[in-house]
Amino acid sequence: MRQEQEFDAAITIRCMSCGARARAVCSALDCQELVRLNDIAHTKYFKPGACILAEGESSSSVFNIINGSVRLSRLLSDGRRVVTGFLFPGDFLGLTLDGTNSITAEAIGDVEVCRMERKKLEGLFVEIPKLEHRLLEMTVGELISGRDHMMLLARKTLRERMATFLITFENQLRESDEEPAVIKLPMARADIADYLGVTVETISRCLAAMAEEGLIQLLSPRRIVILDHVQMEEIAEGEDLD
Numbered sequence: 001m002r003q004e005q006e007f008d009a010a011i012t013i014r015c016m017s018c019g020a021r022a023r024a025v026c027s028a029l030d031c032q033e034l035v036r037l038n039d040i041a042h043t044k045y046f047k048p049g050a051c052i053l054a055e056g057e058s059s060s061s062v063f064n065i066i067n068g069s070v071r072l073s074r075l076l077s078d079g080r081r082v083v084t085g086f087l088f089p090g091d092f093l094g095l096t097l098d099g100t101n102s103i104t105a106e107a108i109g110d111v112e113v114c115r116m117e118r119k120k121l122e123g124l125f126v127e128i129p130k131l132e133h134r135l136l137e138m139t140v141g142e143l144i145s146g147r148d149h150m151m152l153l154a155r156k157t158l159r160e161r162m163a164t165f166l167i168t169f170e171n172q173l174r175e176s177d178e179e180p181a182v183i184k185l186p187m188a189r190a191d192i193a194d195y196l197g198v199t200v201e202t203i204s205r206c207l208a209a210m211a212e213e214g215l216i217q218l219l220s221p222r223r224i225v226i227l228d229h230v231q232m233e234e235i236a237e238g239e240d241l242d
Contacts, residue, residue: 023090046107062094068111083194163235
């Protein structure tokens with residue numbers, strides 16, 4: 001009994017100290033409920049470029065991202081790739097209606113996840129209703145993000161799309177809490193281009209132009225500082241007069 005209690009305590013401490021917990025599906029759970037969730041969860045690691053889920057294939061697993069970044073994409077009928085989004089620590093992956101993946105999910109860098117069997121997780125919903133409610137909240141958030149991405153591509157200019165992209169991901173990708181915040185992009189410019197619906201060359205020209213205007217500072221190809229948040233937000237909302 002004592003050994004079991006010590007094991008449960010170790011799980012609780014690990015989960016409570018997890019950097020992804022505040023945004024994750026498990027954020028609503030207390031200590032005992034965390035132990036129950038851990039009964040069906042297993043830590044899994046993916047190397048850069050590894051496929052976590054493949055579009056069109058069936059999968060019985062769902063994943064909670066603990067560390068690292070994940071690229072979501074789909075292939076068009078002509079073979080072109082469309083990046084539909086990115087996942088970061090705390091995000092949930094693998095929800096489907098019929099068990100068939102609608103997207104491909106690939107590790108951008110080293111990725112750590114909590115892997116769960118979908119049926120076991122669904123069984124836990126009966127025991128812990130607020131777990132299902134929390135997952136529903138996250139699903140709604142994902143739907144809103146998908147809608148916003150459609151608006152991004154359909155209505156905004158490239159300049160507006162880039163400003164929206166940087167502002168949206170600034171808090172998730174910043175290197176530290178110090179100001180000015182340095183945005184460390186884990187994804188390549190090719191990923192950003194496929195996400196914003198343009199070419200890599202166009203992305204590079206847009207970032208260079210923003211740097212010349214004093215809106216951002218390019219420390220390196222993947223490290224960017226937003227220097228003028230007010231104007232960047234105006235650009236993102238289509239209120240920029242330039």
